[in-house]
Amino acid sequence: MSVGPYAPEKIEPKWQKYWLEHEAFKADEDHAKPKFYSLIEFPYPSGQGLHVGHPRPYTALDIVARKRRMEGYNVLHCIGWDAFGLPTENYAIKNHIHPSVVTRDNINHFREQIQKLGFSFDYSREVNTTDPGYYKWTQWIFLQLFKHGLAYKTEMPINWCTSCKCVLANEEVVDGVCERCGSPVVHKVKNQWMLRITAYAQKLLDGLDEVDYIDRVKTQQRNWIGRSEGAEVDFALKGLEEKIRVYTTRPDTLFGATYMVISPEHSLIDKLADRILNMDEVRAYQAEAARKSDFERTEMNKDKTGVPLKGIQAVNPVNGEAIPVWISDYVLTTYGTGAIMAVPAHDTRDWEFAKKFGLPIVEVVSGSEKSVQEEAYTDVQDGILVHSGFLDGLKVADAKKAIIAWLEEKGLGEKKVNYKLRDWVFARQRYWGEPIPIIHCAKCGMVPMDEKDLPLLLPNVEHYEPTDDGESPIARMTDWVKCTCPKCGGEARRETDTMPQWAGSSWYFLRYCDPHNDKVLADRKALDYWMPVDWYNGGMEHTTLHLLYSRFWHRFLYDIGVVGTPEPYMKRTSHGMVLGENGEKMSKSRGNVVNPDETIAEIGADALRMYEMFMGAFDQAIPWSTNGARGCRKFLDRVWRLQDLCVAGDEFRPDMRVLMNQTIRKVSEDFEKMKFNTAIAQMMTLVNTLYQKGSVCHAEYRTLLLLLSPVSPHICEEIWQQMGYGAPVYTQSWPRWDEKYLTEDEKEVAVQINGKVKGKIMVPVDMTKEQGEKELVLREDVKALVGERSLVKVIFVPGRLLNLVVK
RNA sequence: GCGGGCGUGGCGGAAUGGCAGACGCGCCGGAUUUAGGUUCCGGUGCCGAAAGGUGUAAGAGUUCAAGUCUCUUCGUCCGCACCA
Numbered sequence: 001m002s003v004g005p006y007a008p009e010k011i012e013p014k015w016q017k018y019w020l021e022h023e024a025f026k027a028d029e030d031h032a033k034p035k036f037y038s039l040i041e042f043p044y045p046s047g048q049g050l051h052v053g054h055p056r057p058y059t060a061l062d063i064v065a066r067k068r069r070m071e072g073y074n075v076l077h078c079i080g081w082d083a084f085g086l087p088t089e090n091y092a093i094k095n096h097i098h099p100s101v102v103t104r105d106n107i108n109h110f111r112e113q114i115q116k117l118g119f120s121f122d123y124s125r126e127v128n129t130t131d132p133g134y135y136k137w138t139q140w141i142f143l144q145l146f147k148h149g150l151a152y153k154t155e156m157p158i159n160w161c162t163s164c165k166c167v168l169a170n171e172e173v174v175d176g177v178c179e180r181c182g183s184p185v186v187h188k189v190k191n192q193w194m195l196r197i198t199a200y201a202q203k204l205l206d207g208l209d210e211v212d213y214i215d216r217v218k219t220q221q222r223n224w225i226g227r228s229e230g231a232e233v234d235f236a237l238k239g240l241e242e243k244i245r246v247y248t249t250r251p252d253t254l255f256g257a258t259y260m261v262i263s264p265e266h267s268l269i270d271k272l273a274d275r276i277l278n279m280d281e282v283r284a285y286q287a288e289a290a291r292k293s294d295f296e297r298t299e300m301n302k303d304k305t306g307v308p309l310k311g312i313q314a315v316n317p318v319n320g321e322a323i324p325v326w327i328s329d330y331v332l333t334t335y336g337t338g339a340i341m342a343v344p345a346h347d348t349r350d351w352e353f354a355k356k357f358g359l360p361i362v363e364v365v366s367g368s369e370k371s372v373q374e375e376a377y378t379d380v381q382d383g384i385l386v387h388s389g390f391l392d393g394l395k396v397a398d399a400k401k402a403i404i405a406w407l408e409e410k411g412l413g414e415k416k417v418n419y420k421l422r423d424w425v426f427a428r429q430r431y432w433g434e435p436i437p438i439i440h441c442a443k444c445g446m447v448p449m450d451e452k453d454l455p456l457l458l459p460n461v462e463h464y465e466p467t468d469d470g471e472s473p474i475a476r477m478t479d480w481v482k483c484t485c486p487k488c489g490g491e492a493r494r495e496t497d498t499m500p501q502w503a504g505s506s507w508y509f510l511r512y513c514d515p516h517n518d519k520v521l522a523d524r525k526a527l528d529y530w531m532p533v534d535w536y537n538g539g540m541e542h543t544t545l546h547l548l549y550s551r552f553w554h555r556f557l558y559d560i561g562v563v564g565t566p567e568p569y570m571k572r573t574s575h576g577m578v579l580g581e582n583g584e585k586m587s588k589s590r591g592n593v594v595n596p597d598e599t600i601a602e603i604g605a606d607a608l609r610m611y612e613m614f615m616g617a618f619d620q621a622i623p624w625s626t627n628g629a630r631g632c633r634k635f636l637d638r639v640w641r642l643q644d645l646c647v648a649g650d651e652f653r654p655d656m657r658v659l660m661n662q663t664i665r666k667v668s669e670d671f672e673k674m675k676f677n678t679a680i681a682q683m684m685t686l687v688n689t690l691y692q693k694g695s696v697c698h699a700e701y702r703t704l705l706l707l708l709s710p711v712s713p714h715i716c717e718e719i720w721q722q723m724g725y726g727a728p729v730y731t732q733s734w735p736r737w738d739e740k741y742l743t744e745d746e747k748e749v750a751v752q753i754n755g756k757v758k759g760k761i762m763v764p765v766d767m768t769k770e771q772g773e774k775e776l777v778l779r780e781d782v783k784a785l786v787g788e789r790s791l792v793k794v795i796f797v798p799g800r801l802l803n804l805v806v807k
Numbered sequence: 808g809c810g811g812g813c814g815u816g817g818c819g820g821a822a823u824g825g826c827a828g829a830c831g832c833g834c835c836g837g838a839u840u841u842a843g844g845u846u847c848c849g850g851u852g853c854c855g856a857a858a859g860g861u862g863u864a865a866g867a868g869u870u871c872a873a874g875u876c877u878c879u880u881c882g883u884c885c886g887c888a889c890c891a
Contacts, residue, residue, distance in 0.1 A: 027848080058854095099821090101838095107853035165836095181860075200835090214812090216811080216812085216885080216886075218889095219810090219811075219886070220885095220887090223810090223886065223887055224885090226890065226891085228890075247891065248891060249890095249891065261891090274816075282868080304889085305833080324863090328891085329891095330889045330891090331889080332889075332890065332891090333891075334890090335890045336890075336891065339891095340891045341891085342891085343891090347891070348889095349889055350888095350891080418890075418891090419890090420890050429820095449874080465876060538887085540886095543886095567818050585815095611831095614819090614830085614831070615819065615820090616819055616820060617820080620818090620820095620885090621817065623818090623819075625818080625819065625831095625832065627818095627831095627833075628819065628831065628832055629819090630832085631830095631831050631832055633830080635831085637846090641846090676819070677820075677830080677831090678820095678822095678829085678830080679822085680831090681820095681831075682829090683819075683830095684830055684831075685829075685830070686824080688830090691847080691848095692848095725826095748826090749825095750825085750826040750828085752825085752826080752871085752872075754871080754872095755825095755871065755872050757826050760826080786877095789817065791870085793871060794871090795816085795825090795871055795872075797825050797872095799825095800825045800826080801825055801826065801872090803825080803871055803872065804871090805871050805872095
């Protein structure tokens with residue numbers, strides 16, 4: 001009798017319906033069981049729908065989630081929609097459809113596509129950031145941040161995207177252009193909502209030591225936070241009251257400071273305007289610097305520019321020497337104090353500047369092979385201080401301590417830690433986002449809305465086009481804007497900026513724990529049970545955006561007692577991109593986008609899932625291959641047809657025992673390490689072997705189906721049912737391997753003569769290194785390989801090889 | 808510029824310092840088939856008819872043994888990029 005053809009188009013919808021109806025993947029409310037919380041980044045439901053890049057991380061964590069359930073864990077595995085944001089709004093404007101309608105349609109399309117892939121999400125916990133029942137709590141968290149002084153509004157230069165007509169966070173500016181649309185970013189001074197993420201710089205840094213993130217994620221976050229240790233030092237100005245305070249990481253080189261530089265925006269310039277002799281030149285330089293975009297400024301960083309402040313002299317506090325003061329745009333106004341002491345002998349940038357403008361270069365740290373006139377000596381390990389008075393003879397590290405102690409004693413400065421991290425620009429002048437629940441009252445200032453009045457609903461506006469004046473389209477809604485002050489009852493105005501897209505995604509994983517709660521963002525008991533997330537996978541592009549932001553919010557919620565753990569995610573991994581078949585990034589404009597719907601129509605969701613995992617190392621970018629995907633379908637066909645080869649047997653057959661146990665171990669271990677490609681290769685090897693034998697017994701088939709089910713669940717359920725193997729696969733236990741049966745009694749090892757393979761011999765697996773080296777050389781087949789030559793040395797590596805060194 | 812990763816067949820890629828190229832794609836051959844974008848079996852790094860030789864970006868080194876460790880060079884990808 002022969003089984004019919006494998007027809008994924010029939011069995012996949014069947015099992016998807018079955019799982020849904022039987023609530024197969026509903027997280028259990030029973031908090032006594034061990035839990036496992038796996039998380040993927042919830043998608044932004046764009047108009048284009050899914051491409052084959054989406055299922056890669058989704059399948060990977062679906063495999064982990066399905067395996068964990070079979071291992072007995074209560075698993076929380078959810079999906080939701082990060083649905084506020086610019087592309088939807090832009091699409092809505094272009095097509096004259098309300099963003100909420102666009103969002104609803106896109107979500108329905110996404111959900112349909114995702115369900116066709118057979119992921120084991122608990123759909124009863126779906127969240128949507130644009131749902132007022134959800135963003136009520138996004139606004140609530142904002143109010144807590146506001147009440148704790150972590151949300152504030154301030155006048156400051158911001159990044160302005162000329163195309164989105166919207167401010168951007170520093171994290172959204174890449175190489176001087178908008179990370180979303182690639183348009184140039186210019187600086188504008190605006191009154192902006194900010195979140196004080198800098199207050200959490202050290203906590204965010206320290207927290208990284210407590211979690212299991214892949215190295216490149218930790219490194220990138222550490223770089224972004226950018227902690228440095230040094231000192232702030234005051235430099236007096238000759239004949240003036242004012243001082244210049246600088247930040248330096250090399251206070252040990254203070255004796256080598258031969259000039260100072262302040263940023264073009266430094267406030268001192270205006271204060272000293274009447275003392276600066278070349279003010280015209282200075283003003284011209286300031287104007288030039290202000291005109292440059294970030295992009296131009298970094299582009300031109302090879303050639304230093306600057307202007308001396310004529311008539312101004314500073315005094316080096318350690319030796320009393322008068323030194324000139326310059327302005328230059330290589331000193332940033334936003335870092336440290338916006339002023340530096342320049343030590344050209346031991347800082348490359350200062351060295352370049354000094355060379356260009358003929359400023360003196362004085363060596364204060366010795367140890368360089370080259371003269372400091374030829375090259376700056378920046379080593380901090382081996383250098384010894386010279387020409388530095390009381391610091392002479394000290395190593396750099398010791399000199400730092402000594403000079404800081406001296407500065408502090410004299411009241412000239414103190415130890416200081418600095419971070420590159422800047423506060424988070426938190427407002428957008430666009431329509432499709434969470435309204436900021438703040439009321440501006442002429443009498444009371446900025447007043448938070450009463451929490452019981454949340455959510456503050458987004459008004460239904462007629463026109464949501466962005467405006468050129470930098471105001472949100474909501475500002476035109478005078479009825480909505482006008483309100484009464486909750487404090488004094490007087491007439492007041494609502495804040496009209498909305499929150500950035502990163503707001504809703506900064507806490508969605510908390511909502512999954514208790515998605516329908518209308519009293520709190522999530523019940524504390526549910527949070528205590530499910531949190532932290534055990535395994536979070538997402539894109540590298542979110543490392544210094546969503547991942548950092550959500551860690552900040554979570555640590556804040558921990559500090560105010562809303563959640564019970566400081567860190568939200570225990571483990572973070574990252575997937576590689578799926579490239580187009582031509583090796584280029586998949587994009588509509590390149591015309592190389594592969595739509596999963598079409599792939600499913602051709603080979604089925606199970607084969608697609610399998611190929612997504614088999615295509616290569618999970619963390620690498622891999623080009624799509626239609627033929628490669630078809631190969632996975634061929635493999636599933638073979639698994640399907642094994643039904644015809646099935647013979648009796650409730651235990652592994654003796655000649656299959658070792659391979660079966662090896663496969664269980666390999667698949668189990670490789671899934672944990674995200675080495676899905678080699679796990680699948682091992683299952684292919686097993687199936688090839690079964691075909692060579694011409695049969696499979698029930699025990700072997702059952703095991704294969706259990707191992708394969710996390711990757712390709714529908715086909716496994718179907719065969720399982722057809723073979724009458726009992727309750728569905730997802731309710732079965734994960735197979736275990738038996739250490740006893742991982743190796744055969746005898747194993748073939750290579751015989752090398754002087755490191756070259758010359759033959760093979762069979763050796764008992766339990767033969768030790770010592771035994772082998774003594775006994776194997778006595779064997780006739782080994783002697784024959786040695787011949788007349790004399791043995792110098794014998795190396796036996798059990799299970800691997802025998803190497804004979806001869807002369 | 809600085810820091811880190813990577814470099815293996817025609818392609819995607821395997822390999823705790825221990826038989827390089829698992830597995831898949833592609834290709835070649837055989838069988839089944841009216842037919843094949845089916846299935847099954849076999850082959851497939853390169854040179855060579857074979858014996859054999861040779862081979863993991865290039866060059867050196869350590870080792871009985873190197874794709875794997877060390878150094879130099881080249882290429883490539885990523886991170887940081889005037890952060891004092």
